[in-house]
Amino acid sequence: xxxxxxxxxxxxxxxxxxxxxxxxxxxxxxxxxxxxxxxxxxxxxxxxxxxxxxxxxxxxxxxxxxxxxxxxxxxxxxxxxxxxxxxxxxxxxxxxxxxxxxxxxxxxxxxxxxxxxxxxxxxxxxxxxxxxxxxxxxxxxxxxxxxxxxxxxxxxxxxxxxxxxxxxxxxxxxxxxxxxxxxxxxxxxxxxxxxxxxxxxxxxxxxxxxxxxxxxxxxxxxxxxxxxxxxxxxxxxxxxxxxxxxxxxxxxxxxxxxxxxxxxxxxxxxxxxxxxxxxxxxxxxxxxxxxxxxxxxxxxxxxxxxxxxxxxxxxxxxxxxxxxxxxxxxxxxxxxxxxxxxxxxxxxxxxxxxxxxxxxxxxxxxxxxxxxxxxxxxxxxxxxxxxxxxxxxxxxxxxxxxxxxxxxxxxxxxxxxxxxxxxxxxxxxxxxxx
Amino acid sequence: xxxxxxxxxxxxxxxxxxxxxxxxxxxxxxxxxxxxxxxxxxxxxxxxxxxxxxxxxxxxxxxxxxxxxxxxxxxxxxxxxxxxxxxxxxxxxxxxxxxxxxxxxxxxxxxxxxxxxxxxxxxxxxxxxxxxxxxxxxxxxxxxxxxxxxxxxxxxxxxxxxxxxxxxxxxxxxxxxxxxxxxxxxxxxxxxxxxxxxxxxxxxxxxxxxxxxxxxxxxxxxxxxxxxxxxxxxxxxxxxxxxxxxxxxxxxxxxxxxxxxxxxxxxxxxxxxxxxxxxxxxxxxxxxxxxxxxxxxxxxxxxxxxxxxxxxxxxxxxxxxxxxxxxxxxxxxxxxxxxxxxxxxxxxxxxxxxxxxxxxxxxxxxxxxxxxxxxxxxxxxxxxxxxxxxxxxxxxxxxxxxxxxxxxxxxxxxxxxxxxxxxxxxxxxxxxxx
Numbered sequence: 001x002x003x004x005x006x007x008x009x010x011x012x013x014x015x016x017x018x019x020x021x022x023x024x025x026x027x028x029x030x031x032x033x034x035x036x037x038x039x040x041x042x043x044x045x046x047x048x049x050x051x052x053x054x055x056x057x058x059x060x061x062x063x064x065x066x067x068x069x070x071x072x073x074x075x076x077x078x079x080x081x082x083x084x085x086x087x088x089x090x091x092x093x094x095x096x097x098x099x100x101x102x103x104x105x106x107x108x109x110x111x112x113x114x115x116x117x118x119x120x121x122x123x124x125x126x127x128x129x130x131x132x133x134x135x136x137x138x139x140x141x142x143x144x145x146x147x148x149x150x151x152x153x154x155x156x157x158x159x160x161x162x163x164x165x166x167x168x169x170x171x172x173x174x175x176x177x178x179x180x181x182x183x184x185x186x187x188x189x190x191x192x193x194x195x196x197x198x199x200x201x202x203x204x205x206x207x208x209x210x211x212x213x214x215x216x217x218x219x220x221x222x223x224x225x226x227x228x229x230x231x232x233x234x235x236x237x238x239x240x241x242x243x244x245x246x247x248x249x250x251x252x253x254x255x256x257x258x259x260x261x262x263x264x265x266x267x268x269x270x271x272x273x274x275x276x277x278x279x280x281x282x283x284x285x286x287x288x289x290x291x292x293x294x295x296x297x298x299x300x301x302x303x304x305x306x307x308x309x310x311x312x313x314x315x316x317x318x319x320x321x322x323x324x325x326x327x328x329x330x331x332x333x334x335x336x337x338x339x340x341x342x343x344x345x346x347x348x349x350x351x352x353x354x355x356x357x358x359x360x361x362x363x364x365x366x367x368x369x370x371x372x373x374x375x376x377x378x379x380x381x382x383x384x385x386x387x388x389x390x391x392x393x394x395x396x397x398x399x400x401x402x403x404x405x406x407x408x409x410x411x412x413x414x415x416x417x418x419x420x421x422x423x424x425x426x427x428x429x430x431x432x433x434x
Numbered sequence: 435x436x437x438x439x440x441x442x443x444x445x446x447x448x449x450x451x452x453x454x455x456x457x458x459x460x461x462x463x464x465x466x467x468x469x470x471x472x473x474x475x476x477x478x479x480x481x482x483x484x485x486x487x488x489x490x491x492x493x494x495x496x497x498x499x500x501x502x503x504x505x506x507x508x509x510x511x512x513x514x515x516x517x518x519x520x521x522x523x524x525x526x527x528x529x530x531x532x533x534x535x536x537x538x539x540x541x542x543x544x545x546x547x548x549x550x551x552x553x554x555x556x557x558x559x560x561x562x563x564x565x566x567x568x569x570x571x572x573x574x575x576x577x578x579x580x581x582x583x584x585x586x587x588x589x590x591x592x593x594x595x596x597x598x599x600x601x602x603x604x605x606x607x608x609x610x611x612x613x614x615x616x617x618x619x620x621x622x623x624x625x626x627x628x629x630x631x632x633x634x635x636x637x638x639x640x641x642x643x644x645x646x647x648x649x650x651x652x653x654x655x656x657x658x659x660x661x662x663x664x665x666x667x668x669x670x671x672x673x674x675x676x677x678x679x680x681x682x683x684x685x686x687x688x689x690x691x692x693x694x695x696x697x698x699x700x701x702x703x704x705x706x707x708x709x710x711x712x713x714x715x716x717x718x719x720x721x722x723x724x725x726x727x728x729x730x731x732x733x734x735x736x737x738x739x740x741x742x743x744x745x746x747x748x749x750x751x752x753x754x755x756x757x758x759x760x761x762x763x764x765x766x767x768x769x770x771x772x773x774x775x776x777x778x779x780x781x782x783x784x785x786x787x788x789x790x791x792x793x794x795x796x797x798x799x800x801x802x803x804x805x806x807x808x809x810x811x812x813x814x815x816x817x818x819x820x821x822x823x824x825x826x827x828x829x830x831x832x833x834x835x836x837x838x839x840x841x842x843x844x845x846x847x848x849x850x851x852x853x854x855x856x857x858x859x860x861x862x863x864x865x866x867x868x
Binding site: 017021022025028029030031032033034129134135136137140141144145146147148149150215273276277288289290291292293294295296297298299304305307308309310311312314315316318319320321322323324326327328329330333334335338 | 582768
């Protein structure tokens, strides 16, 4: 059987890892795929470094177009990132009738519909297992492993940087800024950490998972995103006392009125498996109507784990190449003509439980007034505790039962306007994930 | 696109569940598969009950051969179990050129090589996701999701009955027999629980996982199997004190000399995710050289979770039907001509850490004698504690470092022959799963 020829766009961390895995496991991979998979060309801005890695076995070029237009190449692997040149290269590769493997979540979350439609027209595959949760085969699990199910919801720790920071904040009682600085020093966080800590990276990934789960177009612009930069150590400690841990979760849920698509710090019960996912690890919980809850855990980033997903995609594309294009696994799990535009709900329509914390003047009647405002909004209180937090000052912490976020926010606005409230009201969401 | 026609052999718990899932999620499934998947015939020994479930939408027969020889049927789903008639039906279905979906781990663990070879010759698929860990797509994960990796080892909780019993024994401090009786009353254990509690069911599943991971033929007869019926509450309590939990694990590992294939009660560190898999849930930990450790968790049995896997296989077969048979995903993950007959190691060659417990006469020199015997065998002691366990009697518990099982067993034989040893020496394996 003839060799599958691969062109690699980008030879950074993941590109280098892909090269390494394909080389060192070449025999194992060929035994599985039935053919050898060989990188024949590489594009990079640092040809000298590339030469050290790949030697004379592959062409090296500075121009990605040399790769996507090379008639010898069967599959183009895009590992440049970003949504400018990466997009041009992928569109041109598709135009040239080549299959594409990419780890580019930002690009797909924003331009996936266009890319998948172009691929469908040309009868080529665009595989992107590495775009979500690194080496964990979560896209395959949803797209192929759980096809029997009506997926009800997905909740995932899909950003290792923030999970590392939250684990450290809890374990060592340190404030966010200090842990972030340390994470940057250790290489767990980038010099500009905005995409990670503000939840944008997680939202890119969640957008893709939602499409795969519910058969909807990708629509990153409608995701509701909150990061962890505003999170205070105090709330982590209170959560712990209440039996919860705080995790940055991406949550997408099917409701009667539409799809929830949201990333935010979330209180989850301490005993839940997902609450025990520590450090830079990732885990995704998927609830199907037949299978019940399933969980997928592993390294969500890094050179070799991400390369593991890229190479698995290469094997998949190799195995499926001869299948009738109409019968291959569809890009977004559902057949293109069966994708439905179910609305994404605005944040105010989200249903969740809530944790509230506020500082108040410590005098009679305060608690009664706050409880009255919540009751007037139809929100019921699960549990509450009060601590002295300064001279004549107390912290009140509420765990509220399930409510509509719009109602909770209106109640918070009323509470904040009370003269006895001496801080902003901290509001975090609580999910029991049952 | 024309409908895929399915014949169902057996309409018990999983057969009924398969019918239900295919009916209630028919639209969702068709949106994914691109075609409708319809059960057109059912074989069962209870036609009246079947009529209640399927109404007039499918033929009902008492004879499975009516199904496997029905020219209208594209895929035969075997949910009878056992390795007599099920084997005949599957072989005949293959002979008739039909694809097969089965949940029958006992059959595949014993006769898989023959069945897969017959399927290869006829160019049909035999899918068996439901045979291991119920609804968790673990076969897909190993066979397709981790193809980039040289798999190093797999360790799994793949029998829900025994995990339920162990969870209850630990939580409530009850002896094995009492918990087993309760599990039977609750329907978690069968009237004849031998296959579950003696580890045979787990070994069937592990045999399949080992083949998928390492590209070796299925060879159940070489598995080393120990169940939980001899496990004493005392050891669960000691393990807890040492920071471990006891789980019935199926472990398969690649070593320089061959493959370890073993099922036995195992001490695992309390903080490990797999130690926190409770009740009847299943979880499989897979260590790949590139991806690192990954874990897959969910319901390993039951009507709808198992049906979830059966139906996912139906969608897979539907999607792959048009692919060139040589390019479909191979049954055992590796191409048939690339399967290698790496030897399975005998139990004496297993490398593990060990927990030993013995009752001894409480007098000077006893500990020194036991320690000397271990040292003579080249086995080093990790930690030890001693408790009074009766008048002039003490329990000694050892955690040993990594050793060859044959050496440990010889040392135990020498220890048992000492006059001061007043009980059998309990030996359990310890795995840190790092």
